[in-house]
Amino acid sequence: MPVNTEKQGASYSLPRPYEVSREAIAEFALATGAEADYHFDAEAATSLGYRDVVAPTTFAVIIAQKSEAAYISDPDSGIDFSKVVHGSEQFSFTRPIVAGDSLEATTHVDGVRAAGSNAMITTRTEITDVAAQPVVTVTSTIVVRGDGE
Amino acid sequence: MSTIDFSQLTIGDTVVEAEIPLSRASLVDYAAASGDHNPIHWSERFATEVGLEGVIAHGMLSMAVVIAPIVEWLGDPGSVVDYRTRFSAPVLVPDAESGTPATPTASLALSATVGAVDAALGTARIDVTVKSGETDVLSRTQVRVSR
Numbered sequence: 600m601p602v603n604t605e606k607q608g609a610s611y612s613l614p615r616p617y618e619v620s621r622e623a624i625a626e627f628a629l630a631t632g633a634e635a636d637y638h639f640d641a642e643a644a645t646s647l648g649y650r651d652v653v654a655p656t657t658f659a660v661i662i663a664q665k666s667e668a669a670y671i672s673d674p675d676s677g678i679d680f681s682k683v684v685h686g687s688e689q690f691s692f693t694r695p696i697v698a699g700d701s702l703e704a705t706t707h708v709d710g711v712r713a714a715g716s717n718a719m720i721t722t723r724t725e726i727t728d729v730a731a732q733p734v735v736t737v738t739s740t741i742v743v744r745g746d747g748e
Numbered sequence: 749m750s751t752i753d754f755s756q757l758t759i760g761d762t763v764v765e766a767e768i769p770l771s772r773a774s775l776v777d778y779a780a781a782s783g784d785h786n787p788i789h790w791s792e793r794f795a796t797e798v799g800l801e802g803v804i805a806h807g808m809l810s811m812a813v814v815i816a817p818i819v820e821w822l823g824d825p826g827s828v829v830d831y832r833t834r835f836s837a838p839v840l841v842p843d844a845e846s847g848t849p850a851t852p853t854a855s856l857a858l859s860a861t862v863g864a865v866d867a868a869l870g871t872a873r874i875d876v877t878v879k880s881g882e883t884d885v886l887s888r889t890q891v892r893v894s895r
Binding site for chain 2: 623626633649654656661684692
């Protein structure tokens with residue numbers, strides 16, 4: 600089944616908020632070479648003016664990919680995950696993510712277009728806090744390779 | 749607030765250079781931390797079956813390890829307003845021939861330079877090149893920062 604271009608404009612939300620823990624931030628920081636103390640030590644983070652330990656810059660991808668997965672795994676999307684190649688990624692911040700955040704995410708399918716036998720898909724995931732205030736927008740493009748390759 | 753004095757930045761200045769080693773253990777650690785368990789990042793058999801030369805690093809792992817030293821240079825994680833990249837080539841990460849799988853078998857070389865700066869507004873754009881060997885593995889990598 601080819602990629603379904605009629606999914607352009609569709610939206611998918613996390614079923615429940617993602618709860619940001621100190622442990623998840625520390626594990627992500629250790630796995631990505633983020634050694635600064637404000638990822639691990641709440642006092643170091645509060646001395647910089649943050650409520651609690653601060654997540655590394657790309658931590659939001661955990662939440663974005665959970666939200667994008669609802670679209671990618673939707674049988675109606677026509678996406679064969681084994682043929683997906685990551686094209687680009689962008690994070691636009693209103694503020695950093697900190698431990699204790701309870702974050703909602705909605706993925707918008709902004710573009711689905713054929714490029715030869717491939718399909719290029721752009722998703723935009725809006726991540727907001729409990730007060731519905733924006734935190735970070737994650738824009739991702741993926742290429743779904745067609746049978747021609 | 750960033751510890752960087754934006755009035756001291758000049759377009760073209762190299763502000764961060766780093767060589768970042770990667771191992772099979774790095775990929776497993778990132779899979780666990782990120783929740784991205786795609787087998788192309790840990791199964792040689794699966795990776796070659798889908799047409800890759802072997803196990804490759806998560807593009808998002810490369811994106812993450814590249815920003816870490818840049819944020820340390822900035823001094824405040826809240827100084828990053830926007831971070832973007834394109835994944836232009838896969839990074840092969842072979843298994844170590846012997847001993848611990850934490851032995852590095854690949855590396856990324858990053859160079860971050862000032863692409864634009866507005867000292868009055870306290871904003872700058874940092875342009876980053878990321879190579880594995882001679883190959884640009886990330887392209888059009890930009891970090892927009894604000895004091």
